[in-house]
Amino acid sequence: MQRYELDAWLGDDHGLTEEQLSDLLWQADEIELAYPDPDDEDERTAALTVAYRIISGEEGVVEELARARAQAKAAEIRALAGLKRAAIIQVSGIGTESEAGFARRANVDRMAVRSWLGKRGKH
Structure with a gap:
């Protein structure tokens, strides 16, 4: 995933620091490797959403x-x-x-x- 794609996915009010954005971008790349099939879109989205929630410091996700x-x-x-x-x-x-x-x-x-x-x- 490219940074501009992540920015588009997150929108303007994501509240992440640059370090958190880098971590999330790394996670996005790992997720794409884990779910390479085009039919895996739901899994990729769910995994990226959880990564965002955890990286942003949300409690109780697990x-x-x-x-x-x-x-x-x-x-x-x-x-x-x-x-x-x-x-x-x-x-x-x-x-x-x-x-x-x-x-x-x-x-x-x-x-x-x-x-x-x-x-x-x-x-």
Whole structure:
């Protein structure tokens, strides 16, 4: 990342010193190396935002991220439990949906659906 790109991303009221800007620019370069794929834009932005927040001295960033991760994990667990039950009902229970069709709708691998139905090892 070039300095002018970082300046544009930060805007005028960033409140960073020159040393902090240099640190953030270094972090931006490291982030680009860590997430080189054009599809990684969300990850790059999230990482750069966290770098800015920490370098600027914001407190509680790590704890906030830990809470967000725990909430996301809990949401994933609930969603998977629901999808498993839906597969049991709609594929092998009262429904007539195919494993492949359900997998497409649920955005999972067909083998995951098969494992939920007890047709394959645990998934």
